[in-house]
Amino acid sequence: MKLENEDALDNLIICHECYTLHEEVPIRDGTKALCTKCGSVLYRYDTKLVDYGLALSIAGLIFFILANIFPLVKIELLGHEQFITIPKTFMALFENGFYVVGILCAFLIFIFPLMIFGINIVLFSLLKLEKEKAFTKDLLVLLAHIKPWSMSDIFLISILVALVKLIGYAQIHMGISFWTLILFVGIDLYLTKSIHISEIWMLRKRLFLAKESR
Ligand SMILES: [Zn+2]
Numbered sequence: 001m002k003l004e005n006e007d008a009l010d011n012l013i014i015c016h017e018c019y020t021l022h023e024e025v026p027i028r029d030g031t032k033a034l035c036t037k038c039g040s041v042l043y044r045y046d047t048k049l050v051d052y053g054l055a056l057s058i059a060g061l062i063f064f065i066l067a068n069i070f071p072l073v074k075i076e077l078l079g080h081e082q083f084i085t086i087p088k089t090f091m092a093l094f095e096n097g098f099y100v101v102g103i104l105c106a107f108l109i110f111i112f113p114l115m116i117f118g119i120n121i122v123l124f125s126l127l128k129l130e131k132e133k134a135f136t137k138d139l140l141v142l143l144a145h146i147k148p149w150s151m152s153d154i155f156l157i158s159i160l161v162a163l164v165k166l167i168g169y170a171q172i173h174m175g176i177s178f179w180t181l182i183l184f185v186g187i188d189l190y191l192t193k194s195i196h197i198s199e200i201w202m203l204r205k206r207l208f209l210a211k212e213s214r
Helices: 006-011 048-069 086-095 099-129 133-149 152-166 176-194 197-213
Strands: 012-014 021-023 031-034 041-045 073-077 080-084 171-174
Touching: 041 197, 048 086, 048 099, 048 176, 048 197, 073 152, 080 086, 086 099, 099 133, 099 152, 099 176, 099 197, 133 197, 152 176
Parallel strands: none
Antiparallel strands: 012 021, 031 041, 073 080, 073 171
16 A cells, blocks of 8 residues: 555554554544454544543542551561551662662652653543643543653552561551552553553544534
8 A cells, every 4th residue: 555645644543463454433422333354343433531541540549648647567477566657668678779770669669650640631631621632632642651651550569569478476456558559550551551642642632623513
C-alpha cells in the first residue's frame, strides 16, 4: 500500500491479534469495531470510558496515599518492634549510603505510580470537559513513557516473599497500608488492562472531532 503522507497513517489501524491492516471508520457511541479476519476488538468508542477511568483513577490515588501514610507491616523480633512504611523502605537505602538504588527505588515504587494516577485524573477530567486538545496529547505521550516504569505490583510481590521468609523468626502484623496497597495494585492492573493507552488516544481523537463538528 502506498501512502501519500504521514497523516494517511492516522486512519489505518492494525489488528493486535492477526496483524491485518484496516481502515478506521467512524462508529456510534457505545459500539466497537471488530477485525474482519479474526473477530477481535479493534477499537471501541464509548464516552462512558472517560467517567469510568476518572472514577478508578481517583479511587486508586486515594488508596495510594493511604498506602504511603500508614505502616505496611509491624515486625516484632526479640522484643523489638519495627514499623515499615513505603517511604521508609527507600529512605533506609539512602541512610545506608545506597543512593543510586534508593533513587531508583523511590522512582519505581513512589514517584512514577503517583505521577501516573495524577496524570490519569487530569487527562480524564480534561477529556470529560473536552478541553486542551494539545495538552491531552502531551499527557498521553508522557503516560506512555512512564507507564512501563511503575512497579508497585512487583514491590507488593517482593514484600510478600520477604514476609514469607521472616515467618518463624519474627511476629508479623499486617498494617492498614498493606491492604490499601493490594487495593491500589488491583486498581492499577485493572485500569491498565481495561483501558489501554491506544484506546484513550482514539477516544480523545473522536471526542475532539465530535466537538469540532458540533
Ligand atoms: Zn484480526
